[in-house]
Amino acid sequence: MTSSTKNNTSKEKPNKEAVDTVAPNQKTDDISLDTASTEKSSGLLAGIIERATKSGLGRRKLNPSAVEADVAKNMEQVRDNPDQLRLAFLGGGSFGTAMANLAARNGCDTTLWVRNKRTVKSMAKSQMNKKYLSGYKLDESLKYSHDLASAVKDKDIIFLAVPSLAFRETLKSIAPFITGQSVVSLTKGMEKDTFALMSDIIKDELPEVNFGVMSGPNLAIEIMKNMPSATVIASHSEPLRHAVQAALHSAFFRVFASDDIRGVELGGALKNIYAIAMGMAAAYDVGENTKAMLLTRALAEMSRFGVEAGANPLTFLGLSGVGDLYATCSSELSRNYQIGNMLGRGMNIDAAVKKLGQTAEGVNTIQQVHEKASKDGIYMPITHALYAVIYEDKAALGVALHLMEAGFRSDVEFVMPHDYSNAALTAQMQAAASNPDDQEQDSDSKNNAENVTNTDDDSVENKDAKKSTAKNDSASKDKK
Numbered sequence: 001m002t003s004s005t006k007n008n009t010s011k012e013k014p015n016k017e018a019v020d021t022v023a024p025n026q027k028t029d030d031i032s033l034d035t036a037s038t039e040k041s042s043g044l045l046a047g048i049i050e051r052a053t054k055s056g057l058g059r060r061k062l063n064p065s066a067v068e069a070d071v072a073k074n075m076e077q078v079r080d081n082p083d084q085l086r087l088a089f090l091g092g093g094s095f096g097t098a099m100a101n102l103a104a105r106n107g108c109d110t111t112l113w114v115r116n117k118r119t120v121k122s123m124a125k126s127q128m129n130k131k132y133l134s135g136y137k138l139d140e141s142l143k144y145s146h147d148l149a150s151a152v153k154d155k156d157i158i159f160l161a162v163p164s165l166a167f168r169e170t171l172k173s174i175a176p177f178i179t180g181q182s183v184v185s186l187t188k189g190m191e192k193d194t195f196a197l198m199s200d201i202i203k204d205e206l207p208e209v210n211f212g213v214m215s216g217p218n219l220a221i222e223i224m225k226n227m228p229s230a231t232v233i234a235s236h237s238e239p240l241r242h243a244v245q246a247a248l249h250s251a252f253f254r255v256f257a258s259d260d261i262r263g264v265e266l267g268g269a270l271k272n273i274y275a276i277a278m279g280m281a282a283a284y285d286v287g288e289n290t291k292a293m294l295l296t297r298a299l300a301e302m303s304r305f306g307v308e309a310g311a312n313p314l315t316f317l318g319l320s321g322v323g324d325l326y327a328t329c330s331s332e333l334s335r336n337y338q339i340g341n342m343l344g345r346g347m348n349i350d351a352a353v354k355k356l357g358q359t360a361e362g363v364n365t366i367q368q369v370h371e372k373a374s375k376d377g378i379y380m381p382i383t384h385a386l387y388a389v390i391y392e393d394k395a396a397l398g399v400a401l402h403l404m405e406a407g408f409r410s411d412v413e414f415v416m417p418h419d420y421s422n423a424a425l426t427a428q429m430q431a432a433a434s435n436p437d438d439q440e441q442d443s444d445s446k447n448n449a450e451n452v453t454n455t456d457d458d459s460v461e462n463k464d465a466k467k468s469t470a471k472n473d474s475a476s477k478d479k480k
C-alpha cells in the first residue's frame with residue numbers, strides 16, 4: 001500500500017464539519033439561500049453518508065463488482081491502482097477545486113494549478129479555497145502549484161476548469177509541455193466570436209492529444225457537501241473514459257460515459273442560457289406550470305441546436321442535457337440563475353455581472369448562440385427573446401407575451417416535425433425584427449404587451465409568407 005493510499009483510508013469519512021458549517025460566499029443581497037430546506041436535506045444526507053462510509057462504499061474500498069464492468073475489463077491497472085493516476089486540474093475557481101478535491105480524496109496524485117502565486121500559498125497553508133469555496137476543508141493530499149509547466153509535466157490527464165474566455169490561452173501555454181497527456185475539458189461555454197466549443201479549441205491547439213469533455217449537473221458547492229451527484233465523461237477514447245471514471249468515481253459521485261462529445265458539451269453550454277431565463281422568470285414569481293414549460297421548450301431548443309451542430313438529440317435526455325438543465329434552472333446556487341434573477345429585479349447586465357463576481361458563462365453564450373442561430377437559420381425563440389431583453393432593452397413581459405402568442409408548433413419535433421422549417425421561421429423572425437413598427441419601444445411602455453420583440457413573429461403580414469414557405473416546404477418534402 002502506498003503512503004497516499006494509507007492516508008486516504010483514514011479519510012473515508014466526509015468532513016462533517018464542512019458539511020455542517022458551510023457559508024457559501026456567492027450569496028447576493030438579492031438572493032438568500034433556502035437554509036431551512038438545506039438543513040432538512042442535510043439530515044437525510046448525513047444518514048446516507050454514514051451508511052455509505054460504514055459499508056465501505058467509499059472509493060478506496062469500492063467492491064470491484066460495483067465498478068463499471070468495462071472499467072474492470074479494460075482498465076484493471078487503473079481500477080486497482082487509481083492512486084497511480086497523475087492528474088492536473090487547471091483553474092482554481094469553484095469547479096476546478098471541487099473536482100481536484102474529489103480526485104485527491106480518491107487517492108490520485110493530484111495537482112491543482114492556480115495562476116495566482118499568493119492564492120496558491122494561501123490554499124496550501126489553509127487547505128481551503130477561501131475565495132470560491134469558503135468553509136470547506138480540502139483533502140490534505142491535494143498539491144497546489146502556480147507553475148504551469150511543472151503542474152502538467154508527467155501527468156496522465158490534464159483537466160481544464162478555466163472559464164471559456166481563458167481556455168485557448170491556457171492550452172497555448174501548456175502546448176510546449178504536452179508529451180503523452182490526455183486533456184479533459186470541464187468548461188461549459190462557447191468561445192467569443194468563433195462559436196467554438198472547448199473540444200474544437202483542443203483540436204485546434206493540440207491536434208495530437210487524446211481528449212474528452214466532462215459535463216453534468218454538478219453544482220460545486222453540493223459536491224463539496226458530499227451530496228450524491230453524477231456527471232458524464234464523453235470521449236472517443238475508451239481508455240480515457242475509463243480512467244476518468246476511475247479517477248473521480250466514489251459513493252458520492254458517479255461518472256457515466258458517452259461518446260457524443262458534441263452533445264455532452266453543448267448540453268453544458270446551452271443550459272446556462274435557460275438558467276438565466278429561469279432566474280429571471282423566478283423574479284416575476286411565475287408558477288410551476290410556467291417553469292415546466294420554460295424548461296421543456298428550452299430542452300427543445302437545446303436539442304434542435306445540438307442536431308444542427310452534429311450532436312445526437314438523445315444525449316439531451318441524459319445527465320448533461322436535461323439533468324444539468326434541471327439542476328441549474330432550479331438552484332439559487334447557479335451563478336447563471338443568479339444573474340437572471342438580478343436582471344428580473346431590474347438590474348442591468350453589467351451591474352449583475354459585477355455583483356456576481358464569478359463566472360457565469362451564459363452571459364456570453366446567449367450572444368454567441370443568438371448570432372449563430374440567426375446566421376444558420378436555427379429557430380431559438382427563447383434565446384432570441386432573452387437576447388432582446390438583455391442586449392436590446394426590450395420589455396421582458398412584452399417579450400414573454402409575444403412568445404406565448406407564437407404560432408402553432410409541434411411538441412417534440414423529432415416525433416412530429418414542425419409545419420414550417422426552422423430556417424423559414426428564423427427568416428420570418430428576422431424580417432419582422434427589421435420592421436420599424438414592431439421595433440418601437442420607449443421606456444414608458446416597457447410593460448406594454450403590444451410592445452414586444454419579434455422573436456417568433458406570427459403577424460398578419462408574415463402569416464402569408466409563412467403559408468407560402470410551408471407550401472414550398474411540403475412541396476419539397478413531397479418531391480423527396
Ligand SMILES: NC(=O)C1=CN([C@@H]2O[C@H](COP(=O)(O)OP(=O)(O)OC[C@H]3O[C@@H](n4cnc5c(N)ncnc54)[C@H](O)[C@@H]3O)[C@@H](O)[C@H]2O)C=CC1
Binds near residue numbers: 132
Ligand atoms: N462552479 C460550478 O458549479 C461549475 C462550473 N463549471 C464550469 O467550470 C468553468 C470554471 O468555472 P468556475 O470554477 O465555477 O469559475 P469561478 O468563477 O469559480 O473561478 C474562475 C477561476 O478561473 C480563474 N481564471 C480566470 N481567468 C483566468 C485565466 N485567464 N487564466 C487562468 N485562470 C483564470 C480565476 O482566477 C478563478 O480561479 C466554467 O466554464 C463553468 O461553467 C462546470 C460545472 C460546475
Ligand SMILES: O=C(CO)COP(=O)(O)O
Binds near residue numbers: 188336359360
Ligand atoms: O454548471 C453548473 C452546474 O452543473 C454550474 O452552474 P453555474 O455556472 O450557473 O453556477
